[in-house]
Amino acid sequence: MTSARLLFSVLIPVLLEAVAPPRRPNVVMVIFDDLRPVLGAYGDPLASTPYLDDFARGSHVFTRTYSQQSLCAPSRNSLLTGRRPDTLHLYDFYSYWRTFTGNFTTLPQYFKEHGYYTYSCGKVFHPGLSSNNTDDYPLSWSAPAFRPRTEQFMNSPVCPDKEGILRKNLICPVELQTQPYKTLPDIESVAEALRFVESRKGQNRQPFFLAMGFHKPHINFRFPRQFLSRFHLSQFFNYTEDRLKPPDMPAVAWNPYTDVRARDDFKHSNISFPYGPISRHQAAQIRQGYYASVAYVDDLFGKLIGGLDLDDTVVVVLGDHGWSLGEHAEWAKYSNFEVALRVPLIIRSPQFPLTQTKYHHGITELLDVFPTLVDLVGLPKLPTCQDSQELTCGEGKSLYYQLLGLGRADEHVALSQYPRPGMLPTKHPNSDKPKLRNIKIMGYSLRTDIYRYTLWVRFHAQNFSKDWNDVYGEELYDHRLDSGEELNLVPLPEFDDVRQRLRRRLMEVVGS
Numbered sequence: 001m002t003s004a005r006l007l008f009s010v011l012i013p014v015l016l017e018a019v020a021p022p023r024r025p026n027v028v029m030v031i032f033d034d035l036r037p038v039l040g041a042y043g044d045p046l047a048s049t050p051y052l053d054d055f056a057r058g059s060h061v062f063t064r065t066y067s068q069q070s071l072c073a074p075s076r077n078s079l080l081t082g083r084r085p086d087t088l089h090l091y092d093f094y095s096y097w098r099t100f101t102g103n104f105t106t107l108p109q110y111f112k113e114h115g116y117y118t119y120s121c122g123k124v125f126h127p128g129l130s131s132n133n134t135d136d137y138p139l140s141w142s143a144p145a146f147r148p149r150t151e152q153f154m155n156s157p158v159c160p161d162k163e164g165i166l167r168k169n170l171i172c173p174v175e176l177q178t179q180p181y182k183t184l185p186d187i188e189s190v191a192e193a194l195r196f197v198e199s200r201k202g203q204n205r206q207p208f209f210l211a212m213g214f215h216k217p218h219i220n221f222r223f224p225r226q227f228l229s230r231f232h233l234s235q236f237f238n239y240t241e242d243r244l245k246p247p248d249m250p251a252v253a254w255n256p257y258t259d260v261r262a263r264d265d266f267k268h269s270n271i272s273f274p275y276g277p278i279s280r281h282q283a284a285q286i287r288q289g290y291y292a293s294v295a296y297v298d299d300l301f302g303k304l305i306g307g308l309d310l311d312d313t314v315v316v317v318l319g320d321h322g323w324s325l326g327e328h329a330e331w332a333k334y335s336n337f338e339v340a341l342r343v344p345l346i347i348r349s350p351q352f353p354l355t356q357t358k359y360h361h362g363i364t365e366l367l368d369v370f371p372t373l374v375d376l377v378g379l380p381k382l383p384t385c386q387d388s389q390e391l392t393c394g395e396g397k398s399l400y401y402q403l404l405g406l407g408r409a410d411e412h413v414a415l416s417q418y419p420r421p422g423m424l425p426t427k428h429p430n431s432d433k434p435k436l437r438n439i440k441i442m443g444y445s446l447r448t449d450i451y452r453y454t455l456w457v458r459f460h461a462q463n464f465s466k467d468w469n470d471v472y473g474e475e476l477y478d479h480r481l482d483s484g485e486e487l488n489l490v491p492l493p494e495f496d497d498v499r500q501r502l503r504r505r506l507m508e509v510v511g512s
Helices: 003-019 050-056 072-081 107-113 149-153 185-199 225-230 280-306 366-376 493-510
Strands: 026-032 060-066 117-122 171-174 208-214 221-224 313-319 342-348 358-365 414-420 441-447 451-460 465-478
Touching: 026 280, 026 366, 050 280, 050 313, 050 342, 060 366, 060 414, 072 107, 072 366, 107 117, 107 208, 107 366, 117 185, 149 185, 171 225, 171 280, 185 208, 185 280, 208 280, 221 225, 221 280, 225 280, 313 366, 342 366, 358 366, 358 414, 414 493, 441 465, 441 493, 451 493, 465 493
Parallel strands: 026 208, 026 313, 060 358, 117 208, 171 221
Antiparallel strands: 060 342, 313 342, 414 441, 441 451, 451 465
């Protein structure tokens, strides 16, 4: 054998090993329901989230990530298909995108088609009609999704009052032994997720994609009683000074928090419809309950993370949308404000080991999660949608280059939207959760590095078209001076140029 051939025979195996793809990492996606960034890692001094904070210390934390609609089913449909609500034509709970709009490929389906074993625990897709009553199995998942058996009692009278009578309360600290099956849905889901992870340890040939969906802090605030004791009610009286609807807020922008009003511990409080306000004491109780719910699922998150091999697992943590805690004197979600749309997004990857938190302050969207995870594990890149009828594509951008420390993030914007049945808040039809046939107005909201600009325009549900000249409300907030979005700048003539520029930008991003 010549020296050249000898060298060739030695180098070829080395080169093949160098270019051969390594075993792909496992992926765990954790979704919290209605979670705004009330975490220590996001600078909230009232938070009690030691496990999420510890996880963030070795992770990339995106500080300005936005949901595409502040309602569970549309937000999750958008996140998991990588498409905007306007592309899916889904703004409520009552349609399944595969039969209603198009047989679009989902995030877990893409991983399944590329060799991953995919599994869902808890609330990932919104249950019911919006996921075909199957959580999109078998297309998205390798096995039927796990739904906790106690989920059926989430809206049942299971909250004991002082007399021991069971109520449908908003604020519901409990002793586990008094609850159906002596447990709660999120406890069941984490136990199943850990069982699944353990079961895959002997199957090293096939990586897995696990989606873990927490129900909390979605209302009602039902959690083990001990988590309430972490917070003193007095901490929450001065949370915000807002007591009344801001005078320059268009009426169409208001959400009257009908689901909060309907709970047994609030429905007899004579909270005037639609603007309230809720009493200071009840407002503090709601905030305390919300923070306690977050502390509860943080504790469960710690148990989940403790069962993962973080050296071989990409983990992404996010909320599906935010939740108002009295800002603008509003509660719940159902709006286009920052507090209803901004969510935590935390990514940890063995490809980017960190010893401390790496913060990213550019504008990002939940749409970006799909292409980012694809790039992180080295799957074929997700194509960018060029046509709304393409079955496998995404409308978001990959954050992979930001994780690498490359690329500019300050040029990006986030687009969100919310539908209304009319100009004024109403109970019937429900202006918080209008059905498609009742939608008459769509509010489009553009978040730039500095501004939030929102335009409420005529929407035609029959053909999903909009009329930019038929305007029902307009809002402009400058986050350099007004992070709480309290002062609507639209009436001020000195902001006309900015308003017109942002309006053109919004129309360009939304399209016709």
